[in-house]
Amino acid sequence: MVDTQVRPADVTKFPIIDAMLQVPRERYVPQSLREAAYVGENLPLGDGRVMLDPRSLAKLLDMLSVGPTDVVLDIGCGHGYSTAVLAHLAEFVVGLEADADRAADAQATLSENGVDNAAVVDGPLEEGAAKSGPYDVIVLQGAAIEVPKAILDQLREGGRIGCIFAQGALGVARIGRKVDGRVGWRDAFNAGAPVLPGFGRAAAFAF
DSSP, X not given: OIIIIIGGGTOOOHHHHHHHHHSOGGGGSOGGGGGGTTSSSOEEEETTEEEOOHHHHHHXXXXXXXXXXXXXXXXXXXXXXXXXXXXXXXXXXXXXXXXXXXXXXXXXXXXXXXXXXXXXXXXOGGGOOGGGOOXXXXXXXXXXXXXXXXXXXXXXXXXXEEEEEEETTEEEEEEEEEETTEEEEEEEEEOXXXXXXXXXOOOOOOO
């Protein structure tokens, strides 16, 4: 996976390469998907959710420049793979998952694999996890049409956020940075994923 999907995508930072070599991806997917764990595409988790393909995840992490003193919010962490990878890079990771059973499975798998600097909580993805914030880095494991203000408010001044923005059948990954209380975005690379629950376009106010 690293040699055929990650390095060819110009991801060469050693901490990311090492993390993706160290974390056994097949342990963080449902049993029925273990044989497909390393394919170069999004893996369906049910309910319209996916595990991001290795290339997209690696490029997001590369452009977010996650460091050893960062506290990270991993939104839509699924069964915990992205949280485990981030835990190799950051000081502490909070994984957020809307499905309580999936969150419990992710926490159990992280514990079984000795990941002790991460915790998974369950709750609405669009509300974030303010109790453990603010965060140096926020990353979405899925796409958005709009990022809720509640999420941006949990980003520390100077912090970074990575998200795939849905644009029709395709999408573009963007990196945001908070400066003077506002998040400015820049395009990073093309990628696609289903929109996460709660990250669709806000409903217009009707009189």
